[in-house]
Amino acid sequence: MNLKKTIKYLGKDVKPAEEPAAEAPAAEAPVSEPVAETVETPVAETVETPVEAPAEEAPAEESAVEPAEAPAEEAPAEQPADAPEGAPAEEPAKTETIVDVIKAKAAERNKKIVLCEGEDPRVVQAAAACVKEGIARIVLLGNAEQIKADNPDVDLDGVEIVEPASSPMLNAYAALLYELRKAKGMTEEQARAQAKDATFFGALMLKVGDVDGLVSGACHSTANTLRPGLQIIKTAPGVSAVSSFNLMVAPACGNQYCEDGMLVFADCGLNPTYTAEGLADCAIATAKSAREIAGLEPRVAMLSFSTMGSAKHDLVTNVQEATRIAKEKAPELTLDGELQFDAAMVPSVAALKAPESKVAGHANVLIFPDLQSGNIGYKIAERLGGFQAIGPICQGFAKPLNDLSRGCKAEDIVCAVAITALQA
Numbered sequence: 399m400n401l402k403k404t405i406k407y408l409g410k411d412v413k414p415a416e417e418p419a420a421e422a423p424a425a426e427a428p429v430s431e432p433v434a435e436t437v438e439t440p441v442a443e444t445v446e447t448p449v450e451a452p453a454e455e456a457p458a459e460e461s462a463v464e465p466a467e468a469p470a471e472e473a474p475a476e477q478p479a480d481a482p483e484g485a486p487a488e489e490p491a492k493t494e495t496i497v498d499v500i501k502a503k504a505a506e507r508n509k510k511i512v513l514c515e516g517e518d519p520r521v522v523q524a525a526a527a528c529v530k531e532g533i534a535r536i537v538l539l540g541n542a543e544q545i546k547a548d549n550p551d552v553d554l555d556g557v558e559i560v561e562p563a564s565s566p567m568l569n570a571y572a573a574l575l576y577e578l579r580k581a582k583g584m585t586e587e588q589a590r591a592q593a594k595d596a597t598f599f600g601a602l603m604l605k606v607g608d609v610d611g612l613v614s615g616a617c618h619s620t621a622n623t624l625r626p627g628l629q630i631i632k633t634a635p636g637v638s639a640v641s642s643f644n645l646m647v648a649p650a651c652g653n654q655y656c657e658d659g660m661l662v663f664a665d666c667g668l669n670p671t672y673t674a675e676g677l678a679d680c681a682i683a684t685a686k687s688a689r690e691i692a693g694l695e696p697r698v699a700m701l702s703f704s705t706m707g708s709a710k711h712d713l714v715t716n717v718q719e720a721t722r723i724a725k726e727k728a729p730e731l732t733l734d735g736e737l738q739f740d741a742a743m744v745p746s747v748a749a750l751k752a753p754e755s756k757v758a759g760h761a762n763v764l765i766f767p768d769l770q771s772g773n774i775g776y777k778i779a780e781r782l783g784g785f786q787a788i789g790p791i792c793q794g795f796a797k798p799l800n801d802l803s804r805g806c807k808a809e810d811i812v813c814a815v816a817i818t819a820l821q822a
């Protein structure tokens with residue numbers, strides 16, 4: 399199954415990325431085509447964007463797979479004009495969504511993923527759904543009797559339930575934690591106590607290879623979810639910092655600047671600031687994620703408020719240096735910078751500001767210089783541009799670990815499990 403092909407199909411109404419006639423850089427054409435004229439396929443459920451703010455949005459701790467909006471009510475199938483009276487209405491072909499494709503690819507891999515929060519009913523439902531749909535094998539952490547009593551209607555057949563405090567593995571995991579953290583001042587007693595914590599226990603399972611990936615954060619903060627990963631799993635070889643990316647799926651009507659029907663943004667959720675080396679690693683990791691998770695051939699733009707030296711500032715220098723390091727570390731990548739957003743995305747602006755660049759005007763991977771710009775940027779695309787945001791998804795860990803939004807639904811957790819399985 400080819401994700402890129404599917405995305406192109408989803409975006410079949412995308413207007414060709416033509417130049418708006420006589421477009422001047424200062425007077426941009428609207429980013430999206432009018433919705434009503436172009437929507438034909440029933441893909442609203444795949445690209446819908448929440449219009450209202452989630453009820454309990456906690457900006458400092460939000461992350462992971464954004465809560466998906468409830469699918470719009472499907473319109474009844476239309477009868478072709480020449481159909482005989484009384485003939486059954488023709489069902490529109492069901493369009494495969496990006497999440498469907500990711501789930502199917504995950505199912506082929508049959509990975510084992512630990513869900514750390516057995517006390518949360520959404521996690522329990524997601525565990526059952528993952529096993530039922532064959533997306534991944536699941537280890538759910540918590541007390542089996544309690545979980546079953548609290549979720550009498552959920553069929554947990556095939557879900558392995560492990561209680562950290564009574565696990566026969568606890569001693570071994572605690573000893574490993576002590577070894578990993580004693581240089582940081584952790585005592586054996588502290589290690590034993592911390593290893594009983596479900597997120598630490600899950601991270602230790604992941605460290606030793608008892609599971610292939612970890613998903614948590616439905617009822618824990620981002621910091622509490624990621625800290626065990628940062629301390630125990632650490633970064634992949636050659637990666638200086640864990641970072642995060644978002645899949646940004648174009649609206650059903652398409653977007654003239656989004657040739658592939660999808661963009662990848664980073665870092666919108668994890669590192670507040672970046673050194674040049676960290677930003678370079680983030681760009682390289684995001685290109686890899688774009689290829690492996692989204693099926694895109696990455697064209698990476700290192701974003702700034704300057705294009706190719708048009709402005710001089712320490713912040714610009716950091717992006718220029720990151721671009722240099724990324725090109726040196728990954729010369730095979732199609733990557734360029736520093737580029738302003740319009741120079742990265744709009745061919746006419748690129749022709750004026752960065753005519754030599756292979757990326758300018760056609761970028762599909764956008765690397766923001768810091769978390770403020772990245773987080774603001776993805777929300778603008780989501781709220782004003784109608785893009786669906788999937789993520790933030792972590793990258794750069796030595797083994798895959800993902801944090802959920804506390805406002806997530808069971809289906810978002812299933813999606814996070816599928817993405818984690820693809821990263822394993």
Ligand SMILES: CC(C)(COP(=O)(O)OP(=O)(O)OC[C@H]1O[C@@H](n2cnc3c(N)ncnc32)[C@H](O)[C@@H]1OP(=O)(O)O)[C@@H](O)C(=O)NCCC(=O)NCCS
Nearest residue numbers: 457458459460461620621624625628629639640667668669
């Ligand atoms: C990711 C985050 C939670 C880490 O916070 P923290 O636990 O306070 O991290 P610390 O600085 O205490 O570091 C803990 C360990 O993780 C490591 N670490 C921290 N960030 C890291 C990164 N990005 N990559 C790799 N390691 C990292 C530290 O080096 C440290 O390791 P050590 O204990 O072995 O020396 C923090 O950066 C954060 O809150 N980010 C913003 C997230 C957010 O608010 N997002 C909102 C938008 S969705």
